[in-house]
Amino acid sequence: MKILSLKIFCLKKRFQYSYLLSIIVLLSLCDMHAQQPADYVNPFIGTSNYGATYPGPIAPRGMASISPFNVAGPQNLPSEKDSGWLSNPYVHQNTFLTGFSQVNLSGVGCPDLGVLLLMPTTGTLETNHLKYGSTYSNEVAKTAYYSTEIDKYNTKAEFTTSKRVGVSKFTFPKGQANILLNLGLGLTNEQGAMVKIVSSTEIEGMRTVGSFCYNSPEAAYPVYFVAKFSKPADRYGVWKTPYTYEGVEAQWMGYNGKTRIMENATRMVVGDSIGTYFTYKFDKQETVEVKIGVSYVSIENARENLKKETANKSFEDIHKETYDEWNKLLSRIKVEGGTVDDKTIFYTALYHTLIHPNTLNDSNGDYPEIKTGKIGNTSGTRFTVFSLWDTYRNLHQLMSLVYPKQQLNMVNSMLNMYDENGWLPKWELNSTETFTMVGDPASIVITDTYLKGIQDFDVEKAYEAMLKSADQIKENPLRPGLKDYIEKGYLTTDNGGPVSTTQEYNAADYSIALLAKALGKDEDYKRFKKRSISYRKLFDKDLKLLRPRLPNGNWYEPFNPNAGANFTKNVGFIEGNAWQYAFMVPHDIEGLAKLMGGKKAFSKQLQKVFDMDQFDMANEPDIAYPYLFNYVKGEEWRTQKLVKELVHKYFQNKPGGVPGNDDTGTMSAWLVYSMMGIYPVAPGEPKYAITTPMFDKITIQLDSKYYKNKELVIKKARNNDGYIKQVKLNGKIHKGYFIDHGTLVNGNTLEIILK
Amino acid sequence: MKILSLKIFCLKKRFQYSYLLSIIVLLSLCDMHAQQPADYVNPFIGTSNYGATYPGPIAPRGMASISPFNVAGPQNLPSEKDSGWLSNPYVHQNTFLTGFSQVNLSGVGCPDLGVLLLMPTTGTLETNHLKYGSTYSNEVAKTAYYSTEIDKYNTKAEFTTSKRVGVSKFTFPKGQANILLNLGLGLTNEQGAMVKIVSSTEIEGMRTVGSFCYNSPEAAYPVYFVAKFSKPADRYGVWKTPYTYEGVEAQWMGYNGKTRIMENATRMVVGDSIGTYFTYKFDKQETVEVKIGVSYVSIENARENLKKETANKSFEDIHKETYDEWNKLLSRIKVEGGTVDDKTIFYTALYHTLIHPNTLNDSNGDYPEIKTGKIGNTSGTRFTVFSLWDTYRNLHQLMSLVYPKQQLNMVNSMLNMYDENGWLPKWELNSTETFTMVGDPASIVITDTYLKGIQDFDVEKAYEAMLKSADQIKENPLRPGLKDYIEKGYLTTDNGGPVSTTQEYNAADYSIALLAKALGKDEDYKRFKKRSISYRKLFDKDLKLLRPRLPNGNWYEPFNPNAGANFTKNVGFIEGNAWQYAFMVPHDIEGLAKLMGGKKAFSKQLQKVFDMDQFDMANEPDIAYPYLFNYVKGEEWRTQKLVKELVHKYFQNKPGGVPGNDDTGTMSAWLVYSMMGIYPVAPGEPKYAITTPMFDKITIQLDSKYYKNKELVIKKARNNDGYIKQVKLNGKIHKGYFIDHGTLVNGNTLEIILK
Incomplete structure (x- = not known):
């Protein structure tokens, strides 16, 4: 679809150029234009198969975003928002559109936001979305731009955004046109709105x-x-549908x-169910632009955001500014070689890693x-939407490498939360702590950042905050079950997901140990290093898997290691089963291998996960598994084989081309790293596993504030299907299939030579 | 109860005076104080028997008022707001208090306002009114002051108001104290609120x-x-009870x-169901004052109202100011003689006429x-709450006589409505036209005002507005059925209450005729004079009553003249039956008498209404009936007898001491006039019927802007049970039992001499 839209774009442009130039020359110009990284982004990727992304525009880490909203109404069954667990405002295969939401979450697993539904209609005013909704055609989704035609109303709808302002442009036919702002319908499970029409061109x-x-x-x-309309309405008003009163x-x-x-x-x-209508009587085709500024602080701030970012700017101006901002960011990684589809999934994934965490201020x-x-x-920037259980694994590592200033701001935002609230975030959303998922991932993110040399934050405060959640047994919202964990080394079945949680605490404790070491706190280093391997007490030698224990220390019985896949509940694990968690101790692979009877047995057991189809690409616990073969000498080819297979199987240039929830860019970060041939296999540790890159050459612009080199080049020598023969750094042979972050960024070129 | 509170007040004051003065002197001083008109007001009158007044404080024609709210919860059955048609926030015999509402309507027949419920509690926070509600004791209600003790919380609650600000003072015992502002519960049938806690001392x-x-x-x-608290809360927050979600x-x-x-x-x-709590931890008895400024325009204006009227003023200051304002107004009529109860019901009634119409700006x-x-x-002042179907009959006439500037502002407010909306008001409430009741009463009020010499308004505009509603057949919201009325002289049974409505239009048309005459518009005078007697076509000679006609002109059958009393529905009449409407043609009593077969037959038929117990003191159509005997020579004693009997029977110094809904002061105005011995028997016509005054001497201060005399004195010579022997004006015999307004106010003394 993307390709098609580019073609149409080029065809349209053609006639504006001089007729002297031949069509061939023109097409080549179009191709040049199409080669900008931002032009490869296909925002439809992830809009099906529960990817939970949306195709509409957003500025990099924007507060405002616009999504077509097509998840309400029986026409959209089975992907209808009230009929099941649906976490996204848009599903690609759905057909019934009821508006365009102005704040949205990308790639999350729970419904929220997806509100402020703007909808153009024509003819007699109708305020019931089930009646005014329509099918739509000719969707175009590009970086910072989305458009569609609304069949029922013969109306074209185009959208772009600045950071805090959604910009809509409707082209209406002659006759009565209505612009509805539905404040009832929404994806969130909350209800309740307030509205005040300020004038015939403004709503707050x-x-x-x-x-x-x-x-x-x-x-x-x-x-x-605050919503501003480019043309004064001829008539306006508010609708309200009250609850049905019962009784006398x-x-x-x-x-x-x-x-x-x-x-x-x-x-x-x-x-709970209100909205506004602005109605026009047009005697010819006319366009109306609507700018909607948002704020989580006040109406006054929403108005100021709108003014500062978009006053006196046209739709086209705003689109260009946001497009340019995206292109600049995406251009920090240049890829050469690969197919158009390869570039498309790569840049779209990179785009998806630049949506959340997003701007809150x-x-x-x-x-x-x-x-x-x-x-x-x-x-600076106060970031929000920290889905840390997901993003601690790779997204922040990607930020540290490519966008270290952003990562610094994210760490600072986390520390501000500690200042405000007394706790680091766990799953923070617009300054609410949702306490979703398990573990204590903030420590890992901060340690990882620090150890990569991004250190201009208050690390002592960060360390203090980490210790608090690691050691405070009473009234600790981040680490439930901490008493058992400290005393026994593991959580028991008295807690939800005791094995998973133990593993997460181990991972966090390992990061604390690493930071303690870096800060010269040797006692803490030893203490937390020791704590970090307590998962071993849950290792069942017979099964060669981790297994929950009862409060009395006995194994939980009966135990089925296969139970718990596909998000079904089980006693030991959160969103996974024993297979999907067994290897999630990336900081202690040597120890785990030993428990399993040595590297061979380890490798065999790991391969079993894939062979038994227990590997879940769609969720985080096991996403580093494919890289773990690098720990076993001679088995590294399995990593290379699996990663390539998984990329091709699960990541494609189509709406269903993300394996499941994008998890605020975590799946996308996996893809970006995997296609570049490196992966941050052990969160907290500044190192990468190496695999085959999927491009001939990848050039990462490095931030001179943090890295002495201007750029890092990853090259693939020989483009064939062979496994890796040799790895060279700056022309010198690099031993093994891991590389330290420092070594990597201080080298200029990582060359991966295939057999 | 009133008397008791005065005693306590005096006892407290006592010790502030010099000990040199004897107790006797002190008590006499107290008695002098007690003789102020404002001290006679007993706000409990009308709080039972559907009077629909409330005992809490309000400033004269105030926007804010405070009423204890005791009509929610099964404890209050049968007078529970959701279990029947209940139009008042307070019922005297109820016992379960759930707060103090900050905006209220007095003496109306439909529920509205009665919101912003402030409630002091102690101990653990409880936000469900059914659980936090309490019984209460030791109510004191006085002009501009109400207090009670809340049993469950051992907390004293005191209240006063300025024009736009309710002022509450709570005296809490030691321990946790909570001040709830419940924005869910209310008397109105609407739902929906917004709240924002601005600081630990302010809510908007x-x-x-x-x-x-x-x-x-x-x-x-x-x-x-905007609510301002005198002490910062130790803790605060909002509660919200959402609707129950159904479905998957x-x-x-x-x-x-x-x-x-x-x-x-x-x-x-x-x-729909939200509120705020402000919580304190007191280590001794403490008081908290809460000032709540209101506005129908904006939060900013509510804040400005609060500031301008009450900033830096104590509860006591505000109470004194409002008391003084009331006392000044009430003192415009001084009465001498009569019992304490007589004075109490008189001044309380006068107080009730000074609540609505009230200030909107x-x-x-x-x-x-x-x-x-x-x-x-x-x-100036924009007035609101024009219950004109009620008040056109006597309340505005009382204002014209005693408070002509207020009446002028009311007329100007009505004309402003015409400017804004294209129509005069019918039953206006806070700038909404409720279209409650029937007829076109604004014309009558304006004519009556003008003909009494209060003429500094744009009478030509007023006349234009009257003609519009009198003549515009299509899209006329004020006069439904106007086409039939003009063509046939009456509304048919195709309309609701066709006889009543015909009579109301006749009355309005008569006023238009009178004003036309005064303005020299002779053609209009003739036309409307003629229109004003068209009710005659509905006169059924056999019944000697008015009777509805079918669209084909035939009488409506079967017809039961007794049907329709006590607010039961019937075909011909609104809130009444044929008896209660038959004589409601005060502008054409001569004509009606003729139809009935002469004055004797008229008198006989009129007496029948009372003898058959068809007279309804509790509703407006027949409230002038007792005065109609004055039209029949030799029968005037019946008026004197009936008025006295009705006053004593229906108006008493007790909560049930108003015959029914006070109708924004209409019943009270009836009482004030009746006790003064004059009554504006024919609305629009500047004349009064004369009856026996109930005081020895009544002195009305006249406004020098409109009246040449400083005061008007009505004297009763001989205080006995005899009927009127003679009437003298300035010592000269006055013939008959009517007196023109001009004659009356230009005379100094009206002397009514009993046999």
Whole structure:
């Protein structure tokens, strides 16, 4: 679809150029244009197969984003938002569109945001989305741009965004046109909105969002907005559908439960099911642009965001600015060789790693602090949406390598949360702690960042924060079951997912040990190093797998290692089974191999995971598995083989081309690293496993503030299907299939020579 | 109860005076104080027997008022707000208190306002009103002051108000104290609120109100507020009880439908069932004052109202100011003679006539225009709550006599509505037209005002507005059925209450005729004079009553003249039956008498209404009946007898001491006039019927802008049970039992001499 749209674009452009130039020359110019990294992005990737991305525009790490919303209404069954667990505002195969949401989450596993639904319609006003919804055609999705045609209304809808402002452009036919802003319908499980029509060109209000993963309803919070219309409405008003009243009084309420049209309403209206309509009478085709500024602080800030970012700028101006910003960022990695599809999945994945964590602060620096209820202010960027159980494994490592300033800001944001709330984040979303998933991943991210040389943050404070969650037994929201963990070395079946959680705490403790060592805190180093391998107590020698223990220390019985795949619940593990967790001790592969009876047995058991089809590409616990063969001399070819197979099998240039939830870019980061031939196999440890790159040459621009070289080149010598013969760094032979981060970035060229 | 509280007050004061003065002197001083008109007001009158008044404080024509709210919860059955048609926030015999509402309507027949419920509690926070509600004791209600003790919490609650600010003072015992502001519970049938905690001493927000009489839900509107606390809360937050979610997702929502406590919430929260709590930890008895400023325009204006009216003023200061304002107004009529109870019911009634119409504009002049959605501004007072079907009969006449400037502002407010909306009001409530009841009463009020010499308004505009509603057949919201009325002289049974409506249009047309005559518009005078007697076509000679006609002109059959009393529905009449409407043609009593076969037959038929117990003191159509005997020579004693009997029977110094809904002071105005011995028997005509005054001497201060005399004295010579022997004006015999307004106010003394 992407390719098609480029073709059409080129065809259109053609006639604006001089007729003197031949079509061939023109097409080659188009091809040159098409070679910009941002032009390879296909935002449809991940919009099916539960990828949970959306095709609409967003600026890099933007607060605002626009997604077509096609998950409401029986027309969209089975992927209908209220009929099952659906976490995305858009599903590619769905057909019934009910608006364009202005704040969205990308690649998450729980429904939230997906609100402020803008919808153009024509003819008589209809405010029920089941009635005004429509099919749509000719979708175009590109970096910072999305458009479609709404069949029922013969109306074209185009969208772009700046960081905090969604920009919509509707081209209406002659006649009555309506622009609805539906504040009832949304993906979030929260209800409640406020709206106030300020004038015939402006609306302000808020929508409640929250209860991510059906948790923490008391932390539900508002997203504020101001909407500006390029043309004054001829008529406007608010609709409200109240709940149906029951009891004696209902008999007097002829209007009970019925939608009210509040024409000319200019005072505040609140309700769970409300919206505004702006209506025009056009005597010819006309366009209307709507800019919607958002803020998590206040309406005033939403207005200021809108003004600062988009005042006096056209749709085209804003689109170009955001496109350029994307292209600059994506161009930090240049790839050569590979097919168009290879480049497309690569740059789209890189694009998906640059969406979350995203900006929380307003243009004036204001942001809501976590938990305190106060409004903080930052001169930098306050990041939000830290899905750390996912992203600690590779996404932050990618940021440290390619965008270290962003990574620094993310660490600083995490430390600010500690300042505000007394705790590092676990799964933070718009300054609410959702406590989703398990473990204590912040320590890993911070250690990994520090050990890669990005150190201009308050590491002592970070260390203090890590120790607090690692050692405070009472009232510790981050590490439930810590008492057992410290005393016994593991969590028992008294806790949810005791094996998984033990492994996560081990991983975190290992990172603390590494940081302790770096900071010269030798006692702590020893203590946490020791703590980090306590998972061994859960190793069942007979099964050669980890297994939950009862509070009395006995094995949990009966135990089926296969149970728990595909997100079914089981006693020992979170979102996985014994196979998918057994090897998730990347910091102690040597120890694990020993438990299993040596490297051979280890390798055999690992291969079994794949052979028995127990490997799950769609979830995080086992995503490093393919790289673990690098630990076994002579078995490295398995890594190379598996990675290539998995990339081709699960990552494709199509809507279903992500194996499952993108997990705020974690799957995408896996792909980016895997296609570059390196992977941060042990989070916290500044090292990469090496595999076959999928491009002939990859050039990473390095940030001169952190890295002495201007760029890092990864080259594949010989483009064939053979396994790796030799690895060279700056022309010298590099031993083994791992490389330290420092070694890598201080070398200029990593050459991977195939057999 | 009132008397008791005065005693306590005096006892407390005692020790502040010099010990040199004897107790006797002190008590006499106290008695002198007690003789102020404002001290006679007993706000409990009308709080039972459907009077629909409330005992809490309000400033004269204030926007804010405070009422104890005791109509929610099964403890209050049968007078429970959701279990029947209940139009008041307080019922005297109820016992279960759930808060103190900050905006209220007095004496209306439909539920509305009664929101922003402030409630002090102690101990563990509880947000469910059914659980935190309490019985209460030791109520004291006085002009501008109400207090009670809340049994469950051992907490004293005291209240006063300025014009736009409710002021509450809570005296808590040692321990945890909570001040709840419940934005869910309320008397109105609307739902929906917004709240934002600004700081530990301030809250801002709004509550939706409207759908008066279960009408016009699309015109529901917000009341904005800002609440300021005298002491910073130790803890605060918002609670929210969402609706129960149904369907598939409900299984994941452990919090489904449950109340959430949102501690520290400082961003906007909206919902149908929300509230705030401010919690204190007191180590001794402490008081907290809460000032709540309201506005129908904006939060900013609510804040400005609060600041301008109450900043830096103590509870006591504000109470004194409002008391003084009341006392000044009430003192415009001084009564001598009569019992304490007589004075109490008199001044309480006068107090009740000074509540509605009330102030709509903020202190900066802003107010919401009617229907336009715009914010208007006035340098005077914009009045609201025009229950004109009630008040056209006597309340505005009382204002013209005693408070002509207020009446002028009311007329100007009505004309502003015409400017804004194209129509005069019918039953206007906070700039919504509720279209409650029937007829076109604005014309009558304006004519009556003009003919009494209060003429400094744009009478030509008023006349234009009257003609519009009198003549515009299509799309006329004020006069449905106008086509039939003009063509046939009456509405047919195709319309609701066709006889009543015909009579109302006749009355309005008669006023238009009178004004036309005064303005020299002779053609119009003739036309409307003729129109004003068309009710005669509905006169059934056999029954000597008015009777509905079918569209074909035939009488409606079967017809039971007794049907329709006590608010039961019937075909011909609105809130009444044939007896209660037959004589409601005060402008054509001569004509009616003729139809009935002469004055004797008229008198006989009129007496029958009372003898058959068909007279309804509790509703407006027949309230002038007792005065109609004055039209029949020799029968005037019946008026004197009946009025006295009715006053004693229906108006008493007790909660049930108003015959029914006070109808925004209409019943009270009836009492005030009746006790003064004059009654504006024919609305629109500047004349009064005369009856026996109930005081020895009544002195009305006259406004020098409109009246040449400083005061008007009505004296009763001989205080006995005899009927009137003679009437003298300034010592000269006055013939008959009517007196023109001009004659009356130009005379100094009206002397009514009993036999």
